[in-house]
Amino acid sequence: MAPTPPAAPDLISLRDALRGLRYALRRGGETLSEIPVATLPEPAGKIAEAFLRQGGELAKGADQVVSHVAKRLLGPQAGSIPAMPEIVSDSNSPERFAAACYTALRAALKQLNFGEALIVESAARSAYRRIAPKIGNLPEPVVAAELTVQLLDLHAIHGAEDAEALAVFAVLLWLQSDRPDVEEFASLEASVDLAKVLRDDVLSASTARDKEHLRRLYAEFINHV
Numbered sequence: 001m002a003p004t005p006p007a008a009p010d011l012i013s014l015r016d017a018l019r020g021l022r023y024a025l026r027r028g029g030e031t032l033s034e035i036p037v038a039t040l041p042e043p044a045g046k047i048a049e050a051f052l053r054q055g056g057e058l059a060k061g062a063d064q065v066v067s068h069v070a071k072r073l074l075g076p077q078a079g080s081i082p083a084m085p086e087i088v089s090d091s092n093s094p095e096r097f098a099a100a101c102y103t104a105l106r107a108a109l110k111q112l113n114f115g116e117a118l119i120v121e122s123a124a125r126s127a128y129r130r131i132a133p134k135i136g137n138l139p140e141p142v143v144a145a146e147l148t149v150q151l152l153d154l155h156a157i158h159g160a161e162d163a164e165a166l167a168v169f170a171v172l173l174w175l176q177s178d179r180p181d182v183e184e185f186a187s188l189e190a191s192v193d194l195a196k197v198l199r200d201d202v203l204s205a206s207t208a209r210d211k212e213h214l215r216r217l218y219a220e221f222i223n224h225v
Contacts (some may be wrong), residue, residue: 016121018121108171111189142211172218
């Protein structure tokens with residue numbers, strides 16, 4: 001009997017591993033004990049730990065190697081980001097949502113001065129999968145509130161402090177908006193600015209995981225983006 005071929009690698013998990021290792025090495029600085037290995041998604045944590053056991057000089061040099069590999073394997077994030085109705089109707093909707101989240105969260109976090117934070121694409125995919133069975137029967141503000149809580153609970157962002165909740169809110173508000181492609185990132189910037197204005201409400205609702213409060217915020221401000 002011919003041997004069973006190995007399963008194809010999960011590209012989202014591979015991307016997370018490379019990004020997580022790069023994040024750990026860049027955050028490590030001069031003190032290895034400060035590298036946040038324990039907070040990384042697997043398998044990035046195990047890979048980073050193996051690198052760090054080899055000593056400081058190897059770990060520092062590995063940042064350049066990992067960055068090079070990441071650029072070659074991950075490639076650029078191409079194309080426009082779909083709005084939620086297009087994501088929901090796609091046969092690969094969890095993956096489409098995860099990719100959209102990664103690209104949009106990265107831009108939002110840069111605007112919030114946390115451009116070096118780690119975004120876990122597989123956590124975004126899991127967040128979508130958790131509510132997928134009921135997503136087609138829910139109004140968009142309810143979907144956004146549900147996804148907000150899931151993304152926060154699954155720690156889709158590391159190293160962003162309060163900006164985590166603000167970025168998640170801004171992106172999920174923006175994904176509901178009806179924006180022309182040419183204004184895609186301009187409208188995302190506007191959504192981030194709105195999240196800053198609503199900072200106290202967003203942080204309060206997010207910390208409490210108050211889905212009803214979040215739903216009201218999304219429903220009230222979607223037309224402002």
